[in-house]
Amino acid sequence: MATPPICPLPFLPESAHPYTAGSLKGRFCGPVGTLLCCLPCPTEDWFYSDTFERNRDIAFWFNVPALVCQIFLLVSWAVLKGRQSGVHFLGVGLCVSLVALELSFLIPLGTKPNKCYDAITPNDLRSDMSCGWSGALLEAGAMAGIIWILLRSLWTQLRVIADIHETTTFFWTAQALGWGLPAIFLAVSLPTTGVSYSIGTICFPNEANAFATWFGWLLAFGCLAALLQFITTGFSLGVYLRHVWRMENSSGGNSGTEEGMIGGLKPDEDQRPRQALVFLGRRLAWRRVRKVLLLQWRSILMSLLVTTEIVYFGVVFVAETRAARADSDPARLGKVEAWAACLVLSKGDKNSCLPLTRDLSLGEDVVIATFYMSALIGIFTFLLMVRWSMLVGWYELIRSPLQYRRKSRAKLFVLVSPERASNRNSGVKSMLDGVGILSEPSESIRHASLPEAGDVARDMSRRISSTMRRMRRRRRRGGSGRRG
Numbered sequence: 149m150a151t152p153p154i155c156p157l158p159f160l161p162e163s164a165h166p167y168t169a170g171s172l173k174g175r176f177c178g179p180v181g182t183l184l185c186c187l188p189c190p191t192e193d194w195f196y197s198d199t200f201e202r203n204r205d206i207a208f209w210f211n212v213p214a215l216v217c218q219i220f221l222l223v224s225w226a227v228l229k230g231r232q233s234g235v236h237f238l239g240v241g242l243c244v245s246l247v248a249l250e251l252s253f254l255i256p257l258g259t260k261p262n263k264c265y266d267a268i269t270p271n272d273l274r275s276d277m278s279c280g281w282s283g284a285l286l287e288a289g290a291m292a293g294i295i296w297i298l299l300r301s302l303w304t305q306l307r308v309i310a311d312i313h314e315t316t317t318f319f320w321t322a323q324a325l326g327w328g329l330p331a332i333f334l335a336v337s338l339p340t341t342g343v344s345y346s347i348g349t350i351c352f353p354n355e356a357n358a359f360a361t362w363f364g365w366l367l368a369f370g371c372l373a374a375l376l377q378f379i380t381t382g383f384s385l386g387v388y389l390r391h392v393w394r395m396e397n398s399s400g401g402n403s404g405t406e407e408g409m410i411g412g413l414k415p416d417e418d419q420r421p422r423q424a425l426v427f428l429g430r431r432l433a434w435r436r437v438r439k440v441l442l443l444q445w446r447s448i449l450m451s452l453l454v455t456t457e458i459v460y461f462g463v464v465f466v467a468e469t470r471a472a473r474a475d476s477d478p479a480r481l482g483k484v485e486a487w488a489a490c491l492v493l494s495k496g497d498k499n500s501c502l503p504l505t506r507d508l509s510l511g512e513d514v515v516i517a518t519f520y521m522s523a524l525i526g527i528f529t530f531l532l533m534v535r536w537s538m539l540v541g542w543y544e545l546i547r548s549p550l551q552y553r554r555k556s557r558a559k560l561f562v563l564v565s566p567e568r569a570s571n572r573n574s575g576v577k578s579m580l581d582g583v584g585i586l587s588e589p590s591e592s593i594r595h596a597s598l599p600e601a602g603d604v605a606r607d608m609s610r611r612i613s614s615t616m617r618r619m620r621r622r623r624r625r626g627g628s629g630r631r632g
Contacts, residue, residue, distance in 0.1 A: 158194075159185035159488075160268055162177055170265030171265075171342070175269055176268075188264065194346070196515075197499070204514045205257065208349075209257065210351055212254065214526030214527050215254065217534075221243050234535050234538075238300050238322065245326075248292065249289030249293060253519070255281055255350075257349075264345075268332075282350045282351050284343075286351070288334050291329065292329075294369045295329055299325065299326060305376050309380060309383050315475055328565075336361055337361040342354045367458055373454070374455040377451040453528055457521050457522070460518065461518055461521070486504060486510065490504055511586060
């Protein structure tokens with residue numbers, strides 16, 4: 149009796165492992181003569197060095213301090229006074245989303261899942277419970293986080309540029325979009341695309357339709373959030389430049405025109421007072437614009453960080469997708485065959501063939517860096533949202549918990565009109581702090597007018613009065629010292 153043909157080591161025949169469950173598309177198979185031979189599962193072990201698993205787990209453990217930071221923020225917002233915690237529903241939504249994202253990396257550390265259903269087939273969400281939960285939390289957490297960043301940028305633009313102060317409508321709209329859209333994308337992506345073990349012990353979306361059902365939208369929302377934030381910042385700078393340009397024209401205009409007068413001074417009069425007024429007018433305009441810019445720095449940094457991570461993650465995702473489909477890509481089939489021949493000739497020694505895998509996928513350092521960035525984004529977000537007053541509030545609460553009273557208590561979701569922002573007990577000011585828009589001026593920067601001579605004169609009058617008060621206080625202190 150003839151011996152049935154077998155696959156060269158380390159490959160295994162597909163016929164010996166008929167498909168029953170798991171991710172069929174996750175198999176890495178190719179023809180060898182008349183046989184269809186497959187690489188043993190998990191395939192990542194053949195692409196990366198022996199230290200990859202240890203470095204991956206270290207990166208996953210960085211999600212523990214990130215999770216602690218997010219829980220600290222949520223507990224602070226729930227326990228401390230509103231004026232100390234700076235609670236805002238946009239910040240709460242972002243923190244909850246990051247908690248879900250961080251849990252997706254921590255679940256495999258506790259469950260220690262089996263990545264393979266059989267010798268050549270990786271597990272998916274239907275064959276492994278840990279895979280289903282980690283993949284679902286990854287998709288939902290990442291999508292919800294980027295949507296809340298987008299809502300944060302949109303809120304900033306509506307308040308600063310469009311002069312819209314309707315908090316109630318935006319609150320309910322944000323709740324519907326912040327939680328509704330991730331639920332919709334998750335409901336579409338999981339049955340259509342699915343998740344499976346492809347890199348590490350966390351399940352990622354399968355490469356077939358992942359860009360259309362999940363990652364493409366993630367990238368679009370992230371870029372839109374960054375664009376809105378850049379438009380808001382650019383508009384604020386444009387207002388200042390417009391003021392400067394108008395003042396330059398008015399100071400250099402003809403003597404017979406209205407534009408050639410600043411504060412009633414004509415061009416043929418003394419230039420020094422006019423130059424002083426122009427200089428003070430610029431300072432007054434810049435002071436107004438700078439106040440708005442300083443209130444946006446948290447949103448600017450968050451948009452930049454999240455967008456950078458998404459773009460970087462996209463490069464890794466596309467490269468790994470190409471690697472997973474390299475066995476069916478005619479342009480790269482020659483490189484795959486050379487690598488497979490190396491494995492056969494070396495009798496399964498992957499270390500001697502690792503240099504050939506550089507053309508098939510990204511290096512393991514790039515993949516590990518992606519896991520670190522996913523964990524550190526939670527820590528960076530905590531550093532941007534934490535306030536010194538939180539630490540002061542916890543100190544007061546721990547020192548004398550019975551005397552700690554919520555005199556300026558702000559509910560977790562306060563729905564009040566901007567007209568009540570001046571009310572000390574409304575908690576609106578502290579809630580605006582959390583979104584990066586501190587106590588705004590009564591009107592948006594879009595309606596900010598050019599500082600007129602009267603504005604400059606009032607500013608000069610305040611400065612002179614302040615200087616005179618300081619001089620009088622010094623004289624009184626000097627006189628009392630001589631009498632003593």
